[in-house]
Amino acid sequence: MTIDVLSVSSEAVPLIKTGGLADVAGALPGALAPHGVKMTLMLPGYPAAMQAVRKGKVVHEWDSLLGEAARLVSGKINGFPLLVLDVPAYFSREGSPYTDHSGHDWNDNWRRFAAFGRAAADLAAGAVKRRRFDVLHAHDWQAAMALAYLRFSPPEGGRRIPSVMTIHNMAFQGYFGPEIFPRLGLPKSAWTLDGVEYHGGVSYLKAGMEAASAITTVSPTYAAEIRMSEFGMGLEGIVASRSERVFGIVNGIDTGLWNPETDPELAQPYTAAKLARRKRNKRGLEVEFGLDPDEGPLFIVISRLTWQKGMDVLVETLDHLVGTGARLALLGSGDAELEASLHAAAARHPGRIGLRIGYDEALAHRMQGGGDAMLVPSRFEPCGLTQLYALAYGCVPVVARTGGLADTVIDANLAGLAAGVATGVQFAGVHYHSLATAIDRTVELYGHPKVWRTIQRNGMKCDFSWSTSGRAYAELYSQLMAEGQ
Ligand code: ADP
Ligand code: GLC
Numbered sequence: 001m002t003i004d005v006l007s008v009s010s011e012a013v014p015l016i017k018t019g020g021l022a023d024v025a026g027a028l029p030g031a032l033a034p035h036g037v038k039m040t041l042m043l044p045g046y047p048a049a050m051q052a053v054r055k056g057k058v059v060h061e062w063d064s065l066l067g068e069a070a071r072l073v074s075g076k077i078n079g080f081p082l083l084v085l086d087v088p089a090y091f092s093r094e095g096s097p098y099t100d101h102s103g104h105d106w107n108d109n110w111r112r113f114a115a116f117g118r119a120a121a122d123l124a125a126g127a128v129k130r131r132r133f134d135v136l137h138a139h140d141w142q143a144a145m146a147l148a149y150l151r152f153s154p155p156e157g158g159r160r161i162p163s164v165m166t167i168h169n170m171a172f173q174g175y176f177g178p179e180i181f182p183r184l185g186l187p188k189s190a191w192t193l194d195g196v197e198y199h200g201g202v203s204y205l206k207a208g209m210e211a212a213s214a215i216t217t218v219s220p221t222y223a224a225e226i227r228m229s230e231f232g233m234g235l236e237g238i239v240a241s242r243s244e245r246v247f248g249i250v251n252g253i254d255t256g257l258w259n260p261e262t263d264p265e266l267a268q269p270y271t272a273a274k275l276a277r278r279k280r281n282k283r284g285l286e287v288e289f290g291l292d293p294d295e296g297p298l299f300i301v302i303s304r305l306t307w308q309k310g311m312d313v314l315v316e317t318l319d320h321l322v323g324t325g326a327r328l329a330l331l332g333s334g335d336a337e338l339e340a341s342l343h344a345a346a347a348r349h350p351g352r353i354g355l356r357i358g359y360d361e362a363l364a365h366r367m368q369g370g371g372d373a374m375l376v377p378s379r380f381e382p383c384g385l386t387q388l389y390a391l392a393y394g395c396v397p398v399v400a401r402t403g404g405l406a407d408t409v410i411d412a413n414l415a416g417l418a419a420g421v422a423t424g425v426q427f428a429g430v431h432y433h434s435l436a437t438a439i440d441r442t443v444e445l446y447g448h449p450k451v452w453r454t455i456q457r458n459g460m461k462c463d464f465s466w467s468t469s470g471r472a473y474a475e476l477y478s479q480l481m482a483e484g485q
Pocket of ligand 2: 019020021024168169218251381382383384385404
């Protein structure tokens with residue numbers, strides 16, 4: 001039996017991406033197909049998404065979705081079914097999907113993503129001809145209102161199907177003032193503690209979590225962490241109260257897109273058996289980043305430049321990193337202040353620290369293929385994909401012991417090395433000393449080429465494909481269907 005799932009997300013590769021959510025939403029249909037799941041992805045009609053369905057069919061129209069006429073257009077993404085919600089007034093904006101050109105949240109985000117949720121709920125409930133779904137699966141706050149609408153205001157004659165709310169990052173909750181509530185078109189009964197109300201306003205993520213048949217997040221450790229106030233960001237109480245409904249399913253990686261043997265971005269493709277070939281890629285990176293060529297370790301960072309990612313602590317340790325004889329190539333964008341301090345560090349250490357501020361997918365691949373080690377000093381990390389790509393590419397991950405980083409990297413301590421299972425370096429607590437010590441340990445390991453190669457190969461042998469996690473989602477869907485809600 002095929003399970004028909006409607007996956008609702010604000011991002012998906014290759015059409016729209018600001019972070020790992022896009023990689024995951026884009027990969028899920030393919031990851032689930034072998035497990036008897038037919039997944040249809042629904043995206044907002046951002047310019048790139050509209051372009052992808054320009055020859056598509058209009059499968060439904062709304063006279064008004066929170067005040068604007070809307071259409072649902074069908075197409076394909078990565079060979080799988082795609083539905084795009086076309087509302088030019090909400091989504092036809094270039095640049096970031098969430099912020100204006102000066103980096104401020106669009107002030108109608110509440111309306112844009114409520115409309116997206118309203119449309120998804122209608123679709124999930126069967127209001128669109130010839131589309132029938134067994135499970136509604138929403139990702140992050142931008143899609144969460146779908147669950148609230150399905151629960152409190154299903155379309156007439158609509159079916160209430162089971163739902164999954166996946167939290168990719170608890171730090172982003174979609175919180176708005178109470179004045180929006182009357183404009184959402186929800187009944188008064190939704191304005192409750194176990195509805196959409198949260199601290200006197202409306203929280204989209206919380207609304208989705210309350211309405212969901214199951215809540216998932218993207219690693220087992222993060223699923224446990226969000227029960228605590230340090231990581232729950234205020235929603236730990238709900239996680240705890242629904243704890244038998246909370247599951248951690250670690251993300252996989254798209255091994256078609258991230259494979260050092262076939263990666264078209266690499267000057268020199270390679271395998272675990274031919275690690276020496278990485279050298280040519282490393283030389284290329286040195287040139288691209290204006291770094292001195294030498295045999296010492298080349299650290300890389302590919303990251304949003306934010307507090308979550310511990311980039312302020314990275315900045316503090318850069319003098320130390322250079323002092324060990326290592327070099328750093330960093331690709332990232334985000335906080336202006338962090339960008340400025342990184343520029344200052346690069347100016348202090350010409351030839352030792354190279355920067356690329358911006359977003360560059362192809363360069364991210366080249367960095368994984370040429371860097372020796374990747375630094376990921378996140379304060380919290382629901383899953384993290386960059387360390388998974390690093391493992392696949394033999395670029396040794398050096399990670400904070402939190403969330404998915406703790407679940408996916410095996411520390412090269414004495415026991416890990418003796419057992420021959422180490423895949424990287426972990427450190428506890430994100431501050432100057434822990435990171436500086438981790439850098440020292442990495443440089444030391446790099447100085448023992450045989451040990452280093454073993455760590456690289458161990459990482460490359462790990463299976464981070466979607467096969468296990470794809471099955472876990474499929475089993476969850478079947479279980480929810482068997483329960484009926
Ligand atoms: P998050 O989603 O929290 O940003 P992840 O590690 O899950 O963290 O995913 C980040 C994704 O975004 C990865 O695919 C990574 O390669 C990519 N990425 C992050 N910053 C950049 C950048 N500046 N240029 C290119 N790719 C980037
Ligand atoms: C979020 C998290 C990241 C996770 C990604 C995909 O952006 O910050 O840890 O890997 O979602 O689930």
